[in-house]
Amino acid sequence: MSAPILQADSVTRTFRLPRTSFRGMRPVLHAVRNVSLDVTEGETLGLVGESGSGKTTLAHMLMGLDKPSEGTVSFRGRRLAHLTKAELRELRASMQIIFQDPNASLDPRLKVGTIITEPLRSLKIEGDHQERLHQLLDAVGLASGAAERYPHEFSGGQRQRIAIARALAPHPKVLIADEPVSALDVSVRAKTLNLLQDLKEQFDLTLVMISHDLSVMHHVCDRVGVMYAGRVVESGPVEHLFDNPEHPYTRTLLDAIPRLRGGNLVADDLADTPPPIDGRAVGCAFASRCSLVLDQCRLAEPPFLPLNQSPGRSVACHVGLSAVKRDSGSAG
Numbered sequence: 001m002s003a004p005i006l007q008a009d010s011v012t013r014t015f016r017l018p019r020t021s022f023r024g025m026r027p028v029l030h031a032v033r034n035v036s037l038d039v040t041e042g043e044t045l046g047l048v049g050e051s052g053s054g055k056t057t058l059a060h061m062l063m064g065l066d067k068p069s070e071g072t073v074s075f076r077g078r079r080l081a082h083l084t085k086a087e088l089r090e091l092r093a094s095m096q097i098i099f100q101d102p103n104a105s106l107d108p109r110l111k112v113g114t115i116i117t118e119p120l121r122s123l124k125i126e127g128d129h130q131e132r133l134h135q136l137l138d139a140v141g142l143a144s145g146a147a148e149r150y151p152h153e154f155s156g157g158q159r160q161r162i163a164i165a166r167a168l169a170p171h172p173k174v175l176i177a178d179e180p181v182s183a184l185d186v187s188v189r190a191k192t193l194n195l196l197q198d199l200k201e202q203f204d205l206t207l208v209m210i211s212h213d214l215s216v217m218h219h220v221c222d223r224v225g226v227m228y229a230g231r232v233v234e235s236g237p238v239e240h241l242f243d244n245p246e247h248p249y250t251r252t253l254l255d256a257i258p259r260l261r262g263g264n265l266v267a268d269d270l271a272d273t274p275p276p277i278d279g280r281a282v283g284c285a286f287a288s289r290c291s292l293v294l295d296q297c298r299l300a301e302p303p304f305l306p307l308n309q310s311p312g313r314s315v316a317c318h319v320g321l322s323a324v325k326r327d328s329g330s331a332g
């Protein structure tokens, strides 16, 4: 197995919230809690979890756009916190992100060509920017005339292609796609995901794909980390997660897929994950929604541990679906 290109080691990010009473302390929200995660060079890693589970906060820390409150992030074995200015600039080029909403991320006043080549100027990357621009337009399937037009002249799917081209401009090694298709019309989602996969091959990328929808992960990812209330609660190869989820929350996400596909959302399926605030986090954060809950789940938060019987997989659960299956198997 190749070395990790990105590593998060016991990363936590807290935010101080506004005071709720005149004399009270400012409450502390734990957006990401004690996450350790390796991203292997060349893989596509998925991060899935409901809105508010900490995916974007974690992604920003992985990219060095935000600093962990505790823990460290390393790129190719070098801690981000220890990089010099020049190394940081190199890092900025090496790691690029695309956001959910291409409308918000593209400056409407600029021509597409200027938008796509902007990172080359701001990161002071030398070379023929026009040549790179036309390579990129071609790679994302836009005609070269697009360079002279403005974002509003394009459809949502095309605008996301423009955002992708801009992210690829500085020859990144890692591309983080934060909900890249959630804001797009259903009809162009699959096309956009296929494009990302093709570009990953073409440009030798490592891809981190973030989504609240597990069904997006299936065709695209090699491994998946499932986030709940700021923690990664299960991780492993994508087919294992789909065939044999271990955490009851992963099961909940899988059960939600047909309803997501059908377009009829059941409110609870996509409930926001309540991030733990201050000392309120006792026990497993999922306990109140879990059908397998035991007394110990309400008392102590389960550690995130490798699954002995299944290499490459880890889970944070006192119970575990496989144990439940074994028990019911031996009883029957």
Ligand SMILES: Nc1ncnc2c1ncn2[C@@H]1O[C@H](COP(=O)(O)OP(=O)(O)O)[C@@H](O)[C@H]1O
Residues within 6 Å of the ligand: 015, 016, 029, 030, 031, 049, 050, 051, 052, 053, 054, 055, 056, 057, 058, 275
């Ligand atoms: N700058 C911030 N200040 C305060 N709270 C924040 C900030 N950024 C994120 N949060 C909170 O952290 C939690 C995780 O947010 P986020 O990482 O955006 O989740 P996701 O991307 O999974 O929807 C949410 O409760 C969010 O409100």
Ligand SMILES: [Mg+2]
Residues within 6 Å of the ligand: 055, 056, 057, 178
């Ligand atoms: Mg997000």
